[in-house]
Each structure stands twice: as structure tokens, then as C-alpha cells.
Amino acid sequence: SAVISQKPSRDICQRGTSLTIQCQVDSQVTMMFWYRQQPGQSLTLIATANQGSEATYESGFVIDKFPISRPNLTFSTLTVSNMSPEDSSIYLCSVESGEETQYFGPGTRLLVL
């Protein structure tokens, strides 16, 4: 399975600011995914990030709020823009490995005040 790291592991941010979360994989992967897990809720897919093309966003998520970069096959970033307390969540990146199973990074716990 792929080894995935995320930075930062946690952060406390002020309303109205933006935070960029990084996801690094130890091998080249075609598809990377970004999820959000709000308190007490399950994981919800924000978008799928493929290298060389624009991210595909799920219903309810837009590029202006969650811009994503995918500059190469081992790295992606998710930015949470103009944050509000409702954005307080765990943000997780995942990758689809050669076994066609998704593996998750350690997550970023975000608190917006």
C-alpha cells in the first residue's frame, strides 16, 4: 500500500483566512481524492484530483471554496478558502493504489474560530 503524509496535521485558523493542506505520496498514483469529515459525520468526497487536468468536484463543493492543485503524480494540495467555523473538520486525502483500493493519509484536523 502507498504511504501518504499530510501537512499540517492540525491547525487553528481565524475566520476569513485560507489554509492550504498538502498531501504527499511515496509512489506515483493516477488518482488522488480529498475528503471532509465534519464532527460526528462520515467522510464526504470533496473532489477527485488527476494530474494534468482540473479537479472534479462533487455536488455541494466548488472550486472557488476548495481550489485543488495536482502538479505531479505524487503530490496534491487542497486549499480551504475564506474559512468559517462550519469548515471545522478533518480533511483527508486518499489515493487509489495498484490493488484498486483507496488508502488514506493521516488527516488534517482544522478548527476555525
Place this chain on the structure above:
Amino acid sequence: EDKVVQSPLSLVVHEGDTVTLNCSYEVTNFRSLLWYKQEKKAPTFLFMLTSSGIEKKSGRLSSILDKKELFSILNITATQTGDSAVYLCAVERSGGSNYKLTFGKGTLLTVNP
């Protein structure tokens, strides 16, 4: 819309007990069903099931899928306190390059000594 329902939502048992966690689903173009264990932030992969009736086993954990009745169960025998976690069920749909996972809300398992 894809749907995954897990039951029970929470469960408290004593060490040594056997537990069965349930997952029912509705998904268009079913590809696979996955079980994850989530402690703190990151879900860790347990099983991927694609075929009905074939049990997957890993130590004290096992899982089986029924594609006719659209459900899966996860069994944990001789539970230990380290099994305490949220267990997530997810279904993956197929369709071009869209490998979207839809998660259930999870079952919170607490194993008391």
C-alpha cells in the same frame, strides 16, 4: 443517489465478546464494498469485497458480502480493547474513471476490559 447505512451506530462490549457490524447499501454500478477502521483521524483499510459469499479473513476479523441482498457484515471475534474504533463501510461505484466512494456514518465500537 448512492446510500450506505450502517448498524448499529454504536456498540459497547466486553473483552472477549464477538461482535457483528452491519452495512447495507444502494449504489448504481456497484464495484466493491470496503471496510475501514478509524481511530483518531485516518481510516485504515481492512477489507475489499467484490464477490458474494466469499469470506475475507484477517486474524480475528472477517467479512462477507451478499450482493443479492445488498449488505455486508464485519465480524470481530475475541474482541480486545485495541479494537475500539469507528468502523466505516464504503461502497465504490464504477463508471469510466469515476471511482467514487460513498461512506456510511460508521459504527462506534467500544470494548471495555
